[in-house]
Amino acid sequence: MTTPFALDPEQQAWCARLRALAADRLRPLAQQGEPGRVNRPLVAALGELGLLRAVFRPDGRPVRAMDLCLLRESLARECTEAETALALQGLGAYPVARHGTGLQRSRWLPEVAAGRAVAAFALSEPDAGSDAAALELRAAPAAGGGWRLTGEKCWISNAPDADVYTVFARTAEPGEGRRRSGITAFLVPAGRPGLDGTPLAMLSPHPIGILAFDAVPVGPDDVIGEVGEGYRVAMATLDLFRPSVGAFAVGMARAALDATLVHAAERRAFGGPLKDLQSVSHRLAEMATRTEAAALLVYAAAAAHDAGGPGIARRSAMAKLFATETAQYVVDSAVQLHGARALRHGHLLEHLYREVRAPRIYEGATEVQRTIIARELYR
Template structure:
């Protein structure tokens, strides 16, 4: 694909996005409508696999992933979410799994036959991922030393887990105790049929499959590790740094759908002797919606470009946080104002904006709430300021010594 220039997409990128929007509306939307809210839609996943879109999640750069998610979200939010959840659950396997793990699980994920899930959050550890309590106790004891030469037993709970309890495997983060906080967390690939693992669905505002998991001495061995013991937090952050900008792209897709619907509605709906769009109060509000949406879109693309240029750059977490923050907050603003300008019709069950109004709220919370993103941004800004000050002080001391 032609690379993004910073201000506009290339022609081939625009054409690809248009094809994705058409695919979402014509093939994926009917499958989504046949699904049961709050349940994994396996026919929809299979269609995503047949179209090759699930495979692209694992071969695309961050920018292409953003374009994919934005385009699908515009035409079918359920398809976008199904694709993103597959990527979120399986990306740690791609990046940190063994050859055996990748060969066993990823072909099914790409084909839409195998459902993956990312199991990080807990009842008492949502935004503070370093406070995980799910415990991995070494077989034969070990007193929390983290050593699991003969394996571990997982005990505890996970909550707000997308695709639970219907997933075929879970990327699970548990405390193995190599160190305090995040330094003592390991990542495991846990098949859903492991003894001691159970779950239940949760009835949520958004129509996504979300549930809770209970681990009652679930056995895992060294072959189930994703990466090294005690390095699980890095596995989680590698995944989230990639997917956070694309959460913003999901939000931008919803905002653009709401904006387009609002422009069409206010250009045609008559009121007070003219159309709604002739009223300055309406026109100015639509202009504000469009401006915020465009700003969010560009920030998302910039964050994705930064990731593609150097995923390990210290600026990536800040850019990803900015993109997710602005895009999800903007989408909430745009959808809310779109509902207001449509009036009562937008509140009717089945209306596009009624659907988007339920969908748009969750992204401001999951994969790091807006408050967490602000904390990340501020932390990185002050870190850079501290490093600059220390560099300046060292240079001044060197100059004094040379004098």
Template sequence: MNGFALGAEQEEWCGRLRALSAARLRPLADKGEPGRVNRPLLAELGELGLLERVFDAGALELCLLRESLAYGCTEAETALALQGLGAHPVLRSGTEEQRQRWLPPVRAGRAVAAFALSEPGAGSDAAALALAAEAERPRGGSGTGFGTGSGRGWRLSGEKCWISNAPEADFYTVFARTGEAPGAKGVTAFLVPADRPGLTGEPLDMLSPHPIGKLTFDGVPVGPGDLLGEPGRGFAVAMATLNLFRPSVGAFAVGMARAALDATLAHTARRSAFGGVLGDLQAVAHRVAEMATRTEAARLLVYAAAGAYDAGAPDVPRRSAMAKLLATETAQYVVDHAVQLHGAVALQRGHLLEHLYREVRAPRIYEGASEVQRTIIARELYR
């Protein structure tokens, strides 16, 4: 890839992914229950080797993968992305034992991962999270009796909310306050299996069709063997994950925008109106041109951010924030105008655009709302 276009092999691969998502993944998604983890779909993603690529790919390849799947099957794209988001901290910061235990079944689509950061009082301001990890001294110096390793353990008490894949995940990457310092410096990351005593959850009925839930921690035991990284360094674990996945959230948005744009081109080219077709009307043609231009700009910014991440550039936080901001806001614009140009047919349950209209709203909020992205961009510019 140069600064302006993908190479021929990349374009061919993306084309195959788009066709694959429509032919192999869309039927499985249609059989799934909205708001529930679709384990057959995950297993197929594993069988096709696509989950493997989430962990082995660079940021650009991850973006191309998410964009291409989103074009043909948003449910498959989201299932794949949530596996990466939940398990990437294990790949990056986990022990060898944790990686051996959890990553093979995640890659195969047999185990479901989740990233548990947000709380009822700490969404965009992740450093304000309140889930408490209270230190518990080992008895007689013989360990905590839970987790693995030696030394003290903790008890987790509090709530997490709006957690994708909850409460059906098999394990959670959980961020809790251990209190080494105020704010972000007192946060620690833990790997918490779903069957840990005291951990319960319930699903939430949300606008988006993918599973989202609430988790309650009632003295959930975690030990040194459950740590992801060092105590008090959990916020760095979270941010490292988000810096990788924010551009690819933009890629998800670009995939939806491109699907909406192509549907609009096809519709306006054949829909009879006022003695011709809709596309003959200047107002319609200019709107479609604007949709296409914004989509292309967002696509290029996403690729640039991913390229910067892969190159180890120092300005990744700014580029990632810009890519997510522009792409998600653009996708909202494009899908909304696609619905408008289609008219009432696009409001029917089951129509592609009705589906995209529900899907496109959430990415402007999760993994840092648009307002947070603007704050990050401004902070980096003035640094």
């Protein structure tokens, strides 16, 4: 039985198998990918190995947050590119799996789960990042029914290479004091007239881009969930994925800590190994303690989500906040203890140093998580 405080032997064995798969099967494919673009062979391998089915269920059944967290942590520890590719498929497809129509699920989810189609979650805009309720993409009523989408989405993972997008647009002006109302989720296949995209070059070269909508046609069959209830669809997705962002961060922290323990034992300075210097050993102890605390907070949030208990939004925010901030500290400390060699392009820690920064921003920045936690304390 899983508790928030320990993993059972079966889960530990599964994590070990995942790490081996990531190192042996996925990392070579990741290394062959074009920076900043979707790595389709890597996505296909995730599908062939059955890993995408742990992120969303094509039949719409709920996903266990604990399984998702363990999966993301294990992959991140060995291959961050594989972890990211898996998570982005899940973000794009999960709203369809949980809230889509039978036709939407049957058309797209088997393809996404198999890694043959790439999905994307299109929520953020140039002026509506962490403040998702401020989005301005307009869905204007069209003659004969349906809507026309006009506006821009920005910082969209897997754009512009995805095959299908979960897009959030404003179908009505918000009611008095209700900024979150009037938003609708749509399933928009690539290739719709008026839909265009541009890739963005980022600090860590993930597939991220801009989507431009010029009167893109969508109809009632494209609506995910109910008209005007898109904000709830988005938040339900993020409540599941926020703890797993923390798990991603824990995986990176563990990788950095593992590398630093080896380095401190082997590297000699001032007449002995680095680990015998008190300043180094105390830093290692702090790195290990914070990483363990972050993992426990992530597991507790995942267990609460799976149990359907109270305070899921608060626990998810706490896990995401603490784990991503911890990973930043651990990776930075690892770089410091390695010295200049860790700054060399191609070094594991140089890679992690670029990777670890973004999770403190996406899916709700650190400051937003603190706001959620404070609000939930008084709910």
